[in-house]
Amino acid sequence: MTADARPWTAPVAAGPVTATVRLPGSKSMTARAVVLSALADSPAEILRPLRARDTTLMADGLRALGTRIDTSDPERWTIEPGALRGPATIDVGLAGTVMRFAPPVAALAAGTVTFDGDPHARNRPLRPIIDALRTLGADIDASPSGGLPLVVRGTGTLPGGPAVIDASASSQFVSGLLLSAPRFAKGLTLRHEGPPVPSAPHLRMTTHMLRAAGAVVDESEPDRWVVEPGPTQGRVWTIEPDLSGAAPFFAAALVTGGSVTLGGWPRDSWQPVDTLTGLLTALGAEVTQNDDGLTVRGTGVLHGIDADLSEVSELTPVLAALAALADSPSSLRGVAHIRGHETDRIAALARELNKVGAGIVEHPDGLDITPRPLHAASFETYADHRMAHAAAVLGLAVEGIRLTDVACTSKTLPEFPELWAGLVTGS
Incomplete structure (x- = not known):
């Protein structure tokens, strides 16, 4: 834990979350x-x-x-x-x-x-x-x-x-x-x-x-x-909302059987939205898009998946948390390279998910996750914003998930703790 770490207990959802969130750019x-x-x-x-x-x-x-x-x-x-x-x-x-x-x-x-x-x-x-x-x-x-x-x-x-x-x-x-x-x-x-x-x-x-x-x-x-070789022009860049940053908020809809809309989502995106929506649908979500944004609805069930995440590896921590809460085992693979991210994410996820009670088999390029009854634990975030997101998702359904540091979310979303608490409590 660093000197400026901010310990944080993830809030538990009392019921389905329903919200429209507007997130910063990608x-x-x-x-x-x-x-x-x-x-x-x-x-x-x-x-x-x-x-x-x-x-x-x-x-x-x-x-x-x-x-x-x-x-x-x-x-x-x-x-x-x-x-x-x-x-x-x-x-x-x-x-x-x-x-x-x-x-x-x-x-x-x-x-x-x-x-x-x-x-x-x-x-x-x-x-x-x-x-x-x-x-x-x-x-x-x-x-x-x-x-x-x-x-x-x-x-x-x-x-x-x-x-x-x-x-x-x-x-x-x-x-x-x-x-x-x-x-x-x-x-x-x-x-x-x-x-x-x-x-x-x-x-x-x-x-x-x-x-x-x-x-x-x-x-x-x-x-x-x-x-x-040649000159390039300055232009006006309009930045889309961050799809990876939206993943934990969408996950909240699945875990709680609620509905979360990402406002301001463009009809045509340069981000892998089709891949994300396919994964969420396989997990049990209903995904729709209209002029209000991209909406994910939980259906009351959360299924395990067998997925190659090589194209969307940033989603691995949140998807691993969802897999630990699912009704059947999951296999997440194709992400050997995330061992070289902010931390060795495969090893870190294996360690922390095992700590809260999930059945974990670690592979060179991913994880097999078997859902089991989960319990309170201290969840090490390893100065990694995506690990903090995974812990927050688990905390929706498991009381007493204590993050060693939520300040690491400032890497990509400084207001994450406040946005998350507002989402969960409806404030």
């Missing part, structure tokens, strides 16, 4: 929009961005490189690109987006840029993107493990060209390179070699947003991305 979209705006050739605006630790660190890091970013209006950020330069020091916190999206930008800066972050950030995988950047012409010093701390010595340009990467540990390795690739002198021809790249919807988000900024991207061949 972390993934906000991070990409900030980077693309900093690299554009004209000013940009970001409407309804996520203001949380990860996105604040991203903005601070790009400010340190010379970009003018005004975040004083929480609903409208303005970004004016500037000449990228060092010296600069960038704190990545525990954010995969910052540690993987910002070094390629730093390689385009003139000067020395140093990266470091929270203690566990040094354990998160970085070597594949660092090795690829070196192939593309970057001068980078890394730790013996190939990760943080990093020192990037930029010359104001990067040759670019062809590179090979194993992105099986994180799709962010690919996204980080693609976002900066239009500024590389020769563009980028990137090929993935290795086990499948996880979280494919996030890659599609990256290429959609690059094209929206005017980049020319060819992804017609599997595991190969070609980005042509």
Whole structure:
């Protein structure tokens, strides 16, 4: 537990929850929009961005490189690109987006840029993107493990060209390179070699947003991305509500037999909404969408599922909590890479779900979960916002789920404890 940890007992639902929630913007979209705006050739605006630790660190890091970013209006950020330069020091916190999206930008800066972050950030995988950047012409010093701390010595340009990467540990390795690739002198021809790249919807988000900024991207061949060199334009980015952040709120509808609507959800989304709704339906939900938003209704039953979560791995902790409350066993697989997230999420979920009484079998790439009577326990959150979400979902039905730290939810949703308590109590 860190010195600024905030212990918290998850509230128990007295009955079905019925609510419309309006959540901040997508972390993934906000991070990409900030980077693309900093690299554009004209000013940009970001409407309804996520203001949380990860996105604040991203903005601070790009400010340190010379970009003018005004975040004083929480609903409208303005970004004016500037000449990228060092010296600069960038704190990545525990954010995969910052540690993987910002070094390629730093390689385009003139000067020395140093990266470091929270203690566990040094354990998160970085070597594949660092090795690829070196192939593309970057001068980078890394730790013996190939990760943080990093020192990037930029010359104001990067040759670019062809590179090979194993992105099986994180799709962010690919996204980080693609976002900066239009500024590389020769563009980028990137090929993935290795086990499948996880979280494919996030890659599609990256290429959609690059094209929206005017980049020319060819992804017609599997595991190969070609980005042509050339200018990109600043534009107005409207950020969708965060689908991963909505998952625990939707889960509350299933656990309590209630109804939760995510307000402001767009008809056409760059996030994997179809995959999420399919999973929730398999668990026992009814999912509908209209002009009010995306609505999930619990049906009074919660079924176990057998699911490959490789495309939506961020949902694993909340789905694991639902599986522990279901009426039959579940198998969640395809997520070996989440062992390298904010914590080893597979091991952490196995440990904490076992602690509250669930039957758990841990596999290299997932969990088998057998529901059993659950009981009160202290639930370690491991400085991981998704672990805190899982604990909150369990606490809806199990009295006495005590989170060691709910402050870690500030990573993506600082107001989570208050929103959650309001949802559960109806206030």
